[in-house]
Amino acid sequence: MVTLSAKVCLLGDYAVGKTSLVRRFVYNMFDDRYLSTIGVKVSRKIVALARGEQVVELTLMLWDLAGSEEFDSVRASYLRGAVAALIVCDLTQPSTLATAPQYAAQIRAVNPRAGLVLAANKLDLAEQRALTDEDVRAMARILGAPCLFTSAKNGDGVDEAFRDLGRLAIGA
Ligand code: GDP
Ligand code: MG
Numbered sequence: 001m002v003t004l005s006a007k008v009c010l011l012g013d014y015a016v017g018k019t020s021l022v023r024r025f026v027y028n029m030f031d032d033r034y035l036s037t038i039g040v041k042v043s044r045k046i047v048a049l050a051r052g053e054q055v056v057e058l059t060l061m062l063w064d065l066a067g068s069e070e071f072d073s074v075r076a077s078y079l080r081g082a083v084a085a086l087i088v089c090d091l092t093q094p095s096t097l098a099t100a101p102q103y104a105a106q107i108r109a110v111n112p113r114a115g116l117v118l119a120a121n122k123l124d125l126a127e128q129r130a131l132t133d134e135d136v137r138a139m140a141r142i143l144g145a146p147c148l149f150t151s152a153k154n155g156d157g158v159d160e161a162f163r164d165l166g167r168l169a170i171g172a
Contacts, residue, residue, distance in 0.1 A: 001054070001055050001056075001057055002051075002054055002055070002056045002057070003056075003057045003058075003059070004056055004057070004058050004059070004170055005058065005059035005060075005061060006058060006059070006060060006061065006083050006084065006166070006169035006170065007061045007063060007081050007082045007083060008060055008061065008062055008063065008082060008083065008084045008085060008086065008165050008166075008169060009062075009063045009065060009078070009079055009082045009084075009085045009086070009107065010022060010062065010063065010064045010065065010085070010086050010088060011065065011085050011086070011087050011088070011103035011106065011107065012087055012088035012089060012096065012099075012100075012103060013089070013090070013093075013095070013096040013099055015034060015090070016088045016089055016090040016093070016096050016121055016122075017088055017090065017121040017122060017150075017152045018064055018065075018086075018088050019035040019041075019064055020035065020121075020152035020153075021086070021088060021119065021121060021150065021152045021158060021161070021162075022041075022043050022062050022064050023035065023152070024152045024155055024158045025045060025062075025158050025159065025162050026043045026044075026045045026062070028155070030152055030153050030154075036066075038066055039066055040063055040064065040065050040066065040078055041063075041064045042061055042062065042063055042064075043061075043062045043064065044059055044060065044061055044062070045059075045060050045062070045162075046058065046059050046060070047060060047162070047163060047166050049163065049166050049167055049170060049172055050172065051167075051170055051171070051172035052172075056170050056172065058166050058169065058170055060162065060165070060166055060169070062162075063078060063082065065078050065079075075106070076106075076109070076110055079106060079107055079109075079110045079111070080110050080111075081111075082107060082110070082111060082114060083111065083113075083114060083115065083168075083169045084114055084115035084116065084117070084165050084166075084168045084169040085103070085104075085107045085114055085115075085116055085117075085165075086116075086117050086119055086161060086162070086165050087100050087103045087104060087116055087117070087118050087119070087143070087145070088119045088121050089118070089119070089120055089121065089131075089136075089139075090121055090122050091120050091121065091122050091123060091125065091129050091130065091131045091136075091149070092122055092125050092128040092129060092130055092131075093130065094130050094131055094135075097120070097131055097135060097136065097139055100118060100139055100143060101139075101142065101143065104116055104143050104145075115145075115165070115168025115169060116143055116144065116145035116168075117145055117146055117147070117148065117161055117164045117165045117168065118136065118139065118140045118143060118145045118146070118147040118148070119147070119148050119149075119150045119157070119161045120136040120147060120148070120149050120150065121150045121151065121152060122151060122152075122153070123149045123150060123151040123156055123157065124151040124153045124154050124156070133149070136149070146164050148160050148161040148164065
């Protein structure tokens with residue numbers, strides 16, 4: 001067995017569910033309130049992943065960045081050292097998918113080889129859904145990223161999204 005750690009970042013517009021996805025994945029909890037993120041919060045979770053014949057015990061260090069403000073030097077320093085990023089959009093807000101390439105550009109500016117996963121979140125809000133599967137898949141193709149449909153509320157797709165991120169981080 002090999003033990004590794006990887007810094008990964010959560011990126012995406014305000015209120016798409018970045019903090020909620022981390023909370024579901026790490027603590028298996030959900031809160032209906034807006035969980036304001038001040039500055040940056042780092043959470044850790046260990047996942048076991050196969051890489052060829054090996055089992056890799058990977059400590060994911062999940063950097064949850066506040067806001068989606070202009071790309072400044074502070075933000076660049078948060079992203080530095082990240083090997084992968086989860087770009088999150090909200091299936092009920094089409095504008096949050098349209099901004100995905102900006103986040104991809106931000107992370108690729110500091111690490112051109114960063115692995116990306118696109119999470120289309122709030123899958124449980126079926127009535128308010130405003131993006132089709134194909135809308136999300138088309139964007140994922142543009143980004144060169146796998147996409148997962150997730151709900152931080154009921155947990156759908158959440159483990160899969162972070163495990164995909166982990167696999168990209170270790171090159172599995
Ligand atoms: P962030 O700004 O991207 O970190 O967004 P938050 O995680 O704080 O979530 C913003 C709001 O959306 C909060 O009220 C959450 O409870 C809610 N939310 C987040 N994920 C989901 C989800 O999958 N389903 C539903 N129904 N609400 C969600
Ligand atoms: Mg947040």
